[in-house]
Amino acid sequence: MSSRSFAEYRAMFAIGDRDLDGVVLDCGGGASSFVAEARATGVRALAADPLYALGAAVLADRLPADLDRGNAMIDANADRFVWEWYGSAERRREMRVDAGSEFMADIRRHPGSYLAAGLPHLPMAGDSVDMVLCSHLLFTWAGHLDREWHRSAITEMSRISRGEVRVFPLVRLGDGEPVDFLDALQADLRAEGLVCAVRRVPYEFQRGAGHMLTVGRRP
Structure with a gap:
């Protein structure tokens, strides 16, 4: 469970102001503060994650240790990351703690959004939201989740979205290597009538992870 901020989401998914006009779903939201910060600016946002079934008290107990594990993994593989966007490791850690605090406060105040x-x-x-964002789940865990699972997951997100599905990043956790089935997966999705594109975004932390996949329906 990690805690990414609204600012990180805007950069990871190249989100412009007009992208936030409708209802946005953070799918695999974890302890992100995206929903909380979006609400504060008047954006209608929801998050989905199986972890929310644990309840706020359990999540609050678990979050600090999960953040520590994430920091330890990054420290042990420092050569695989670049720091230009954050400025420093300390600033990134501060953002994670702040985002986690905002998430915990929001899930207690607005549990119906999670x-x-x-x-x-x-x-x-179907067609119940305007955009779906999926951060660090698909492709990140490609060593455990195969091409067919990815196809099913993206098809499902496309089913509920009136607009785009945006997925970031497109490399595997750990080694940062490209996912070998990405091209074949896009062919699968196009065969189902979906439109796919790989786009550069103004964010890179894991080295080589500066692109997202966008998926939408054919007009």
Whole structure:
């Protein structure tokens, strides 16, 4: 469980102001403060993650240790990361702690904005949101989740989205290598009538991870 901020999401997903006009779903939201910070600016946002079934008290107890594990992994593999966006490791850690605090406060105040559900099956109606954001789940865990799982997950997110699905990053956790089935997966999705594109974004932390996948329906 990690805690990314609204600012990180805007950079990772190249989000412009007009992208936030509708309802946005953070899918695999973890302890991100995206929903909390989005609400503070008047954006309608929801998050989905199976971890939310644990309840706020359990998540609060677990979060500090999870953040420490994430920091330890980065410290042990420092050569695989670049720091231009954050400025320093200390600033990144501060952002994680602040985002986690905002998440915990928001899930307690607005539990209805946090859906205990996970891919590849979301208990939401078709066309129920305007954009879906998926951070550090697909492709990141490609060593455990295969091409068919990715196809099912993206198809499901596309089912509930009236607009785009945006997925970041497109490399594996740890070694940062490209996912070998990305091209074949895009062919699978296009065969289902979806439009796919790989776009550069104004964010890179894991070395080589500066692109997102966008998926939408054909007009």
